[in-house]
Amino acid sequence: MLEFTAPLFLSLQKATGLNFSPFFDEYDFGRLMTGLQTSLLLIVCVLVLSLVVGLLGAAAQRSRSRLLRFLVAAYIAVFRNTPPVVQLLFFYFGLGAFTPQIDMGGWYEPMISAFGWAVIALGIFGGSYNVEIFRAGIEAVPKTTSEATEALGFTPLQTFIHVTLPLALRFSLPSLASNLISLAKTTSIAYVIAVPEMTYALSGVWNDRLNVGEMMTLLFVYYIAVVAIIGAVMGQLERRLAVPGLGK
Amino acid sequence: MIKMKTLAATALLACSSLFATAPAFAQNSNAEILTTVLERGVLRVGVLGAFRPWAFRAEDGSLQGIEVDLAKRVADSLGVEVELVEITSANRIQFLEQKRIDLIIGGMYDTADRREVVGIIEPGYWASGPSLMAREGAISSWEDVAGKPICAKQGVIYNQLIETRFGARLMAFGGNTEGKEALRSGKCVAWFYDDSSIAADLASGDWAGFEMPVDALFVNPWAAAVPIAEKDGAFGKVLSGLVYGWHEDGTLIDLQAEYDLQETAWLAQMHEDLEYDRSFLGE
Numbered sequence: 001m002l003e004f005t006a007p008l009f010l011s012l013q014k015a016t017g018l019n020f021s022p023f024f025d026e027y028d029f030g031r032l033m034t035g036l037q038t039s040l041l042l043i044v045c046v047l048v049l050s051l052v053v054g055l056l057g058a059a060a061q062r063s064r065s066r067l068l069r070f071l072v073a074a075y076i077a078v079f080r081n082t083p084p085v086v087q088l089l090f091f092y093f094g095l096g097a098f099t100p101q102i103d104m105g106g107w108y109e110p111m112i113s114a115f116g117w118a119v120i121a122l123g124i125f126g127g128s129y130n131v132e133i134f135r136a137g138i139e140a141v142p143k144t145t146s147e148a149t150e151a152l153g154f155t156p157l158q159t160f161i162h163v164t165l166p167l168a169l170r171f172s173l174p175s176l177a178s179n180l181i182s183l184a185k186t187t188s189i190a191y192v193i194a195v196p197e198m199t200y201a202l203s204g205v206w207n208d209r210l211n212v213g214e215m216m217t218l219l220f221v222y223y224i225a226v227v228a229i230i231g232a233v234m235g236q237l238e239r240r241l242a243v244p245g246l247g248k
Numbered sequence: 249m250i251k252m253k254t255l256a257a258t259a260l261l262a263c264s265s266l267f268a269t270a271p272a273f274a275q276n277s278n279a280e281i282l283t284t285v286l287e288r289g290v291l292r293v294g295v296l297g298a299f300r301p302w303a304f305r306a307e308d309g310s311l312q313g314i315e316v317d318l319a320k321r322v323a324d325s326l327g328v329e330v331e332l333v334e335i336t337s338a339n340r341i342q343f344l345e346q347k348r349i350d351l352i353i354g355g356m357y358d359t360a361d362r363r364e365v366v367g368i369i370e371p372g373y374w375a376s377g378p379s380l381m382a383r384e385g386a387i388s389s390w391e392d393v394a395g396k397p398i399c400a401k402q403g404v405i406y407n408q409l410i411e412t413r414f415g416a417r418l419m420a421f422g423g424n425t426e427g428k429e430a431l432r433s434g435k436c437v438a439w440f441y442d443d444s445s446i447a448a449d450l451a452s453g454d455w456a457g458f459e460m461p462v463d464a465l466f467v468n469p470w471a472a473a474v475p476i477a478e479k480d481g482a483f484g485k486v487l488s489g490l491v492y493g494w495h496e497d498g499t500l501i502d503l504q505a506e507y508d509l510q511e512t513a514w515l516a517q518m519h520e521d522l523e524y525d526r527s528f529l530g531e
Binding site: 027093096097101104107108109110114191192193194200203204207208209210212 | 337338341342361362365386396397399402403404405407408412419420421422426429430433434435437
C-alpha cells in the first residue's frame, strides 16, 4: 500500500508543504490502520449495543412492573442529561477501578479494556435515546390497528410481535438514523480514555509531526465518509421496508 | 418591521466592524513582538496548568511554579505586566503560531522537528528525559515493558520511542492526572514520562509503593519558544540573554532548591559552563 502512495504524497509535500505522513511513513501508516480498524469496530459495537439496549428498554417500559418502568425512566433521565464524555470517564475511572484484574504472568491487566468500557459507556448512552425513539414508534401505531388484530383473535403478545413492532420499527427509522449517526460521531471521544481510534491515532500523528491541519482534514473526511455510509444504509432500509400508504 | 430592519442593520454593522479590525491585526503581525509587547504593556506567556512544580494551580486558583516564576522574571525585565495563558503540550505550538501567546515556557523539549516550526531559545532552562514510574518490583529494566500496556500523555514527543524501541503498548491520555490515575487503578504497568516530573511525584509522598526503576533514556533540554520569525529578532535575543543569565547567576539552581527538587547534574553543569570568569577582577 505504502509503495503506491509514498511517491505521490512525498512529492505533494515537496511541492506544497502538505504533510500527509501516514501515506509515506510506515509508523504513521500503522497508526492510521490501527485507528481505522479500532474506530470502525467501535462504531459497529456501539451501534449494535445501543440498539439492543433500546429495544430491551422499550419493552421494559411496557412492563406491568412499576419498579421496572421507574428504573427505565431513571436510566433515560440520567444518561440523556449528562455529557457522554463524563459518562465515559465515570465508567472507565469510576467503575473501572472495581473490575477484576487478570494475571498475565507477572503483571495484571483489567478484565474490561478501555475499548470494552468505551463500547459499554457509549452503547448505554446511545441506548437511552433509542429507548425513547422506539417508544415513540410504538405509540405512533394507531390504536385502531390493534383493535383490528383483536377482532381477528390475536393475543396481545402476538399483536405486539406481528403487527405493532414491525410498524413501530418503520416509524422509528428516521429518528433512529439520526441518532445512530450522532452516536457514530460521538465514538471519537473514546480518545480521552486512550482507545486508539481515529481521533486518538491522528492526534498522535499531529503531535509528533506538527501537521495539524492535514490530519484534521483527514479526520474530517473520515467522519464524513462514515456518516455518509450509515446514512445510506439507513435510507436504503427505509425504502426497502416502506409499506405503501403507511404514514400517509 | 422597522424595528427588525434597524436590528438587522445594527447587527450587520457590528459584524462588519469586527471584520474591519482584521487588517489592523494583520499589520500588527508584521511588527516585531517586542514592540507590540512593550506597547501593550502585557506579556502573554503560555504555561502548563497541571505540571507540578513547574506550573500548577495553587489552592487559591492562581498559577504558580518554577515556569510561572520565570515568566514573571521575563515580564519584569521588560517592565511589563505578565498574563499567564494556560496551554497544553498538544496545543501550545498552535497558540504561539496563532499569536494568542508571545512566548511558551511550558516544559517543552528542544527537538529538531520543533526547531523547524518555532523559535527555540538557546540555552534551555531545564532538562529531563523519559523514564518510568511503576509499582515497586513490577519493572526492573526498559526491556521489561515489551508487550505490556504503558500509560503516557498525549502529545509527548518521545511516546513513539517506547513502542518502536521496546515494543510496549502505549495508552496515551489527555492529561498527566488521567494517565497517572490509570496507573494507580491498574490499567497499565507503568507511567512513561519525564524523570524530573516522576521524581517530583515520588517526593510528594502521594505515591507510596511506587518507584522510578529505570534511568532516563536521554537528557533533553527544555526550551522557551517564540514564533520562528522572532528567534533571531530582538525578542529572541533578549530571551536568550535572560536564560543565559539565569544559568550564570544561579537563579535556576536556586529555584530548584526552593521547590524542593532533587539536584540535577545538568543544571550544575550548565551553571559551571556558563559562569562568567571574573577572576580578572580579583574576586
